[in-house]
Amino acid sequence: MSADMAGDDRRDGRRETGAGAHPILEAKDLVVNFYTYEGVVKALNGVSLTIPHGITFGLVGESGCGKSVFVRSLMGLVQEPGRIDGGELIFYPGPPSGDGPVQGVDLLRQPESYLQRIRGDRISMIFQEPNAALNPIMTVGEQVAESFLFHRVREMSEKIAADLGAGGGRTTGPVKAVLRVLCGISARNPHARVLRVLNRVPVLKRWRRRLLREALSRSAELLGRLGISNPEEVIRRYPHNLSGGMKHRIVIAMALACKPVLLIADEATSNLDVTIQAQILDLLKGLKETEISSVLLITHDLGVVAETCDRVGVMYAGNVCEIANVGELFRNPRHPYTQALLNAVPKMAQTGPLESIEGTVPNLVDPPPGCRFHPRCPNAGEPCREVFPEMREMGVGHRVACYFPVEDIG
Ligand SMILES: Nc1ncnc2c1ncn2[C@@H]1O[C@H](COP(=O)(O)OP(=O)(O)O)[C@@H](O)[C@H]1O
Ligand code: SF4
Ligand SMILES: [Mg+2]
Numbered sequence: 001m002s003a004d005m006a007g008d009d010r011r012d013g014r015r016e017t018g019a020g021a022h023p024i025l026e027a028k029d030l031v032v033n034f035y036t037y038e039g040v041v042k043a044l045n046g047v048s049l050t051i052p053h054g055i056t057f058g059l060v061g062e063s064g065c066g067k068s069v070f071v072r073s074l075m076g077l078v079q080e081p082g083r084i085d086g087g088e089l090i091f092y093p094g095p096p097s098g099d100g101p102v103q104g105v106d107l108l109r110q111p112e113s114y115l116q117r118i119r120g121d122r123i124s125m126i127f128q129e130p131n132a133a134l135n136p137i138m139t140v141g142e143q144v145a146e147s148f149l150f151h152r153v154r155e156m157s158e159k160i161a162a163d164l165g166a167g168g169g170r171t172t173g174p175v176k177a178v179l180r181v182l183c184g185i186s187a188r189n190p191h192a193r194v195l196r197v198l199n200r201v202p203v204l205k206r207w208r209r210r211l212l213r214e215a216l217s218r219s220a221e222l223l224g225r226l227g228i229s230n231p232e233e234v235i236r237r238y239p240h241n242l243s244g245g246m247k248h249r250i251v252i253a254m255a256l257a258c259k260p261v262l263l264i265a266d267e268a269t270s271n272l273d274v275t276i277q278a279q280i281l282d283l284l285k286g287l288k289e290t291e292i293s294s295v296l297l298i299t300h301d302l303g304v305v306a307e308t309c310d311r312v313g314v315m316y317a318g319n320v321c322e323i324a325n326v327g328e329l330f331r332n333p334r335h336p337y338t339q340a341l342l343n344a345v346p347k348m349a350q351t352g353p354l355e356s357i358e359g360t361v362p363n364l365v366d367p368p369p370g371c372r373f374h375p376r377c378p379n380a381g382e383p384c385r386e387v388f389p390e391m392r393e394m395g396v397g398h399r400v401a402c403y404f405p406v407e408d409i410g
Helices: 066-076 114-118 140-151 153-165 173-188 193-200 202-225 242-254 274-291 302-309 326-331 336-345
Strands: 023-036 039-052 056-060 080-092 123-125 262-266 292-300 309-315 319-325
Touching: 023 262, 023 292, 039 056, 039 066, 039 080, 039 292, 039 319, 056 066, 056 274, 056 302, 066 080, 066 262, 066 292, 080 292, 123 202, 123 242, 140 153, 140 242, 153 173, 153 202, 173 202, 173 326, 202 242, 242 262, 242 274, 274 292, 274 302, 292 302, 302 326, 319 326, 319 336
Parallel strands: 056 292, 056 309, 123 262, 262 292
Antiparallel strands: 023 039, 023 080, 309 319
């Protein structure tokens, strides 16, 4: 088990991310480059981190440091001119058994068909901009139902077959018999060619309608669980009839439809006003207990991290430079960049000017050699300019990539 999973931070009553935790994801030495006309953008420079099962893991860092590229690698969505040039992304899709190691799969070595099966099912993502994620000409219900219709046809077919067997509904005689055969086929193979070939046959349309009805009923039930009142009515609305906060909830519902084991929120609340942001973060926290196993929360906002996360990784210019449980990171930051980032956040008792971080974020086409933070670092010494610092354990579950870390305050 990777050492960065170890940790003990029970002071603030958060979930323990201790050494017994199973990983849900392990990134090992992930390298992603973009081959542009201006040169090669070295976006991820050997990112390694472990997300333990059952926690909210925050990934923070200034704009352009590689947070979204990391997420896109995970979802199999790095596109031209980008290329994953090295590393592993081991995902553990099953529930941890407790006895023996859980089987992991390297997402970077799976065919697209596998990634399609797990995207939106085992791993799903809340998109930042609901207006871009929602289709304006489909009802809310149809859009939430799409996940069920893509990933849960087998389960729904079995349920419809059971309902038909129990004599439910008005369907009788030969039609009922045909519907039961179709349910049997789709329960065995939801994407069977025969089901697609027979698409124009009226009885098949009837079967599809039943499937859609079941998916819509599941969608309404899910919206109800997300605290949306009158969900039966909301599923018939179009996105333009919804408030901003409501659209966000619908996008969350779409991501949660199949109860993913890993939910990724990439700056999902960044454009919201503070009240709605607080509501959505509260909703996510509540859902963590019931609907999802683990959350990967990407943000540049340390306040959101402090409020929501159990453990956090700090990124700088394509590297993870520090990982710790959240209380420990805020209390005892060891990497000079993390310390500078924390000093740049306004405090309640702030009287003087805010401290900004000297210098600018490096151009990733031609990043500084050695530690990429060295041109801005007050502690920089000889090795920093030449050799990249490896991550080292500097406390229980506290990992830092730095030659001259900030003093440990214990
Ligand atoms: N399609 C692309 N083409 C070229 N460079 C890209 C592309 N996508 C991302 N990058 C570069 O990768 C780096 C990391 O970007 P990103 O992961 O989006 O940062 P953020 O931390 O703000 O999410 C940036 O330097 C960005 O310019
Ligand atoms: S390795 Fe050197 S330059 Fe980099 S953060 Fe640590 S002290 Fe600063
Ligand atoms: Mg981003």
